[in-house]
Amino acid sequence: QVQLVQSGSELKKPGASVKVSCKASGYTFTSYSMNWVRQAPGQGLEWMGWINTNTGNPTYAQGFTGRFVFSLDTSVSTAYLQISSLKAEDTAVYYCARVSSPYYKDYWGQGTLVTVSS
Amino acid sequence: QTVVTQEPSFSVSPGGTVTLTCGLSSGSVSTSYYPSWYQQTPGQAPRTLIYNTNSRSSGVPDRFSGSILGNKAALTITGAQADDDSVYYCVLYMGGGISAFGGGTKLTVL
Numbered sequence: 556q557v558q559l560v561q562s563g564s565e566l567k568k569p570g571a572s573v574k575v576s577c578k579a580s581g582y583t584f585t586s587y588s589m590n591w592v593r594q595a596p597g598q599g600l601e602w603m604g605w606i607n608t609n610t611g612n613p614t615y616a617q618g619f620t621g622r623f624v625f626s627l628d629t630s631v632s633t634a635y636l637q638i639s640s641l642k643a644e645d646t647a648v649y650y651c652a653r654v655s656s657p658y659y660k661d662y663w664g665q666g667t668l669v670t671v672s673s
Numbered sequence: 674q675t676v677v678t679q680e681p682s683f684s685v686s687p688g689g690t691v692t693l694t695c696g697l698s699s700g701s702v703s704t705s706y707y708p709s710w711y712q713q714t715p716g717q718a719p720r721t722l723i724y725n726t727n728s729r730s731s732g733v734p735d736r737f738s739g740s741i742l743g744n745k746a747a748l749t750i751t752g753a754q755a756d757d758d759s760v761y762y763c764v765l766y767m768g769g770g771i772s773a774f775g776g777g778t779k780l781t782v783l
Contacts, residue, residue, distance in 0.1 A: 588770065590772065592719075592774075599760075599762065599774065599775075599776050599777040600711075600713070600719065600762050600774045600777070601774060602764075602771075602772045602773060602774050605770050605771075605772075607770075614769070614770055614771070616771070617674070650718060650719070652719075655724075657707050657724070657725050657766075658707040658709075658766035658772070659707065659709035659721065659724035659725065659764070659766075660709070660711070660719075660721060660764070660772075661721055661724070661730065662721075663718040663719055663720075663721075664718065665718055666718050
């Protein structure tokens with residue numbers, strides 16, 4: 556069965572970096588692109604962008620350029636979200652979601668809480 | 674920048690029917706936006722309900738249905754149950770791999 560398992564919660568200080576992983580299983584990893592979605596405390600879901608798991612080409616939504624990097628390790632069927640120069644406002648739950656045809660998210664990771672606090 | 678609009682909140686009585694909508698700040702929603710709908714309860718990951726306007730995801734009860742109503746996408750819940758008390762998000766496909774989330778509708782069943 557398809558599963559997306561994300562790494563555990565992180566507590567980071569402002570200015571630090573964090574790397575969240577999303578390990579896929581139960582399907583051919585490179586056959587489906589991956590989305591990243593952010594949810595700040597008490598707020599709605601926000602689309603961060605997507606990565607083409609075939610080519611590794613990332614696309615970032617407005618507001619998620621510069622400090623946010625999507626990457627892959629196809630040898631272990633894992634997608635990564637790295638955030639650098641963390642700020643308090645980056646505190647959120649981050650989800651990975653597989654994109655199926657046509658253009659919808661059919662499987663979601665369980666979410667990773669990133670807390671940025673001094 | 675085009676914004677995806679949803680009602681902030683809605684309430685329905687148990688057993689009742691409710692229709693949530695998903696529009697655009699500029700323009701009309703059509704099937705070309707491949708509207709999808711997701712349900713989220715507190716502390717949980719979103720659950721996929723509807724995709725491609727009106728296709729139900731595996732395991733989703735048939736009391737959930739999707740459609741286009743006028744110039745908006747719509748999610749209708751027929752015979753609402755207590756555990757439908759959740760936040761519902763619509764997502765529109767904007768082309769080029771780009772998605773746009775609505776702000777979510779908090780549905781209260783009471």
